[in-house]
Amino acid sequence: MKNLSDLTYGIVGFGLMGGSLGKAIRENVLSVSSASGKILAADINEASLSLAREQHIADETFLISKVDSMLCQCDFVFVCLYPHATLEFLIQHKNNFKPGSIVTDISGVKSEIFSRLNEILSGGFDFIPGHPMAGSEKEGYANSCGSIFKNHNYILMPLKQNKIENLELFKQLVSLMGFTRIVETDAFVHDHKIAFTSQLCHVIASALVDSAEDSKITAFGGGSFEDLTRIAMINAPLWTELFLANKKELLLHIENFEKSLNELKGFIEKNNASSLKSYLENVREKRISMSRIEVKV
Amino acid sequence: MKNLSDLTYGIVGFGLMGGSLGKAIRENVLSVSSASGKILAADINEASLSLAREQHIADETFLISKVDSMLCQCDFVFVCLYPHATLEFLIQHKNNFKPGSIVTDISGVKSEIFSRLNEILSGGFDFIPGHPMAGSEKEGYANSCGSIFKNHNYILMPLKQNKIENLELFKQLVSLMGFTRIVETDAFVHDHKIAFTSQLCHVIASALVDSAEDSKITAFGGGSFEDLTRIAMINAPLWTELFLANKKELLLHIENFEKSLNELKGFIEKNNASSLKSYLENVREKRISMSRIEVKV
Incomplete structure (x- = not known):
């Protein structure tokens, strides 16, 4: 070799x-x-x-x-x-x-x-x-x-x-x-998974920055907003191309995310503390199990 | 003193x-x-x-x-x-x-x-x-x-x-x-701003983890998903309380975020490359101006 x-x-x-x-x-x-x-x-x-x-x-x-x-x-x-x-x-x-x-x-x-x-x-x-x-x-x-x-x-x-x-x-x-x-x-699995881990995250980070009332908001930041939006310092021409080239998969994930967000929002609107808590407990467990995979590498 | x-x-x-x-x-x-x-x-x-x-x-x-x-x-x-x-x-x-x-x-x-x-x-x-x-x-x-x-x-x-x-x-x-x-x-400004920088970010991170197809997705991660969802290893009882105690302000920010997300999603659906690119360019400028404030501290 x-x-x-x-x-x-x-x-x-x-x-x-x-x-x-x-x-x-x-x-x-x-x-x-x-x-x-x-x-x-x-x-x-x-x-x-x-x-x-x-x-x-x-x-x-x-x-x-x-x-x-x-x-x-x-x-x-x-x-x-x-x-x-x-x-x-x-x-x-x-x-x-x-x-x-x-x-x-x-x-x-x-x-x-x-x-x-x-x-x-x-x-x-x-x-x-x-x-x-x-x-x-x-x-x-x-x-x-x-x-x-x-x-x-x-x-x-x-x-x-x-x-x-x-x-x-x-x-x-x-x-x-x-x-x-x-x-x-293979290419299909790649495009499907990357639409979630990469493109959806860039969409969310961008929308979050877009929805900020002003640029001075970081005076009230504690790290979460900064971590969620660092990738919003985005290369616009590249990501325009990526979003459109993987449009079908990306839209699928945006819609799934919207469903998840909507469920969570519903629990808040209805003051449904028990469902809200169990949603967050599930999320916590799921995210922790993901970090175990990260660490195992 | x-x-x-x-x-x-x-x-x-x-x-x-x-x-x-x-x-x-x-x-x-x-x-x-x-x-x-x-x-x-x-x-x-x-x-x-x-x-x-x-x-x-x-x-x-x-x-x-x-x-x-x-x-x-x-x-x-x-x-x-x-x-x-x-x-x-x-x-x-x-x-x-x-x-x-x-x-x-x-x-x-x-x-x-x-x-x-x-x-x-x-x-x-x-x-x-x-x-x-x-x-x-x-x-x-x-x-x-x-x-x-x-x-x-x-x-x-x-x-x-x-x-x-x-x-x-x-x-x-x-x-x-x-x-x-x-x-x-004052308390009102605090609750309004924190609902955005902190609570909305925890809502988004939680919904993003909830919408993941499985825990093995991090095999396809490059850092973005991990950064956006670290805070989803959430203390469920505490954040249930925080979300509900600041419900009105939080729902306002969730709705603004949904509007921003929806606009961005629309450009992708319609293959509107020029609007997509200018949305991302604005986001980039806005986020960079926020980091200048971060750095200036």
Whole structure:
């Protein structure tokens, strides 16, 4: 099997996520003295690329317009673009990847990519769809950080065409990068679950901030509001795309949430202390059992 | 003016909040070598009191049934009981506090207490209603911690009867304990604002956990769901009381939140990308301006 520290990694889109993946690889995979591996980065932002070279995160950088001369050198490529752009990139450049290389994406919605899988797969590289479950409310390479993946989940959606050894290599890589739980599933389950854990949470946080009477409300905050709405410092174009691309699943979860909220609201309206208390007791038990799973990882 | 390090502090209810206040006083106020002050603690839980003595947080402890022999010694009393119990305690023991002492509560809802203020104020002590805006999803003295107040808000609702020097002393005390912003307001504004920053957030977090399909969902979590629902490990009896005691204000905020959620949901349903994006951009700006206020403290 290939040695992870000797591979050439290519990262397309060197922003918050691409930059963080690059730093995590630099710090945890290419840090051994015998490493001959390299990180190549492509972006539209020259300043980010220049900073990445100065910080010795990227060995070589490429403007997106010259990305093909990067792709042909890479053993392992992370495409870290917005969902639509990821799909377009994979199709447009499918013949420019190094034959036999591993290529993955980090898109938060998979249905569109899977609907055009045949076009992507004709490229002769081993495409393994993935989703690193970590991020930040801050954007851009300057805010990237190699440790945001520590103790986080990585979701892989392997295809029947994927080579076993490539899948194993991928798992080894993300384990080294700090991910502690690798979940294998399919695109439908991914989109359904992520619509809940990620997109619904961003919808709720955004609506909560929208409903605030004014910005001075935090003078009365004790931490709860701040924790619930940190993700509302949202990247608007990205999340617009994510919400609409996963619309069906997201609306399903919004409606379930509205039902739960409505039941709770009803108990309050009717002064129904006993039902309210047992609703909250159930929620408490359910949430505690979820943290046990978090901790078990 | 009195010297804070020489006062005798009494804490009624030595659980998570009472214990944390006691620890913050021990660590930040009574830590000077010249201090002659003391901490007296009362609770129904003998094991907590015994642990508090062993840990040298409380100098003397009292079962609640013997609390009057504690109250008569204290210059500054924190009543850290549930809202109804706080009101009952203040009325029942109003003649047992040391004359001229400062007495405060930490209740998350004030309207009930204010509706019976005359009964409390006939006790001959200086009652200054307050609300330390910090907490934890964990309960009990064993989980208390003196540093949970660092950089948090303390809300005071001074009465026209309060002595200026007592109010000044109170502010000095909570500043030493780690609170960085002291907000002075009245009971109505408090209950209205707290219904949003605290109670609505607990309602939303609870409904979100309730709507989860199963407890294994955290395998697909990336931090957002976990952050939004940590407070759903909720103390059910306490929050049942808080929700119902502040029902009117809370329902108002739930309805405003539902309107905001519904607008956002509508844009998703209608594939209205431009309205969705501008909604999210507004939310982003609003939330960022809130963090500036957080940071400015």
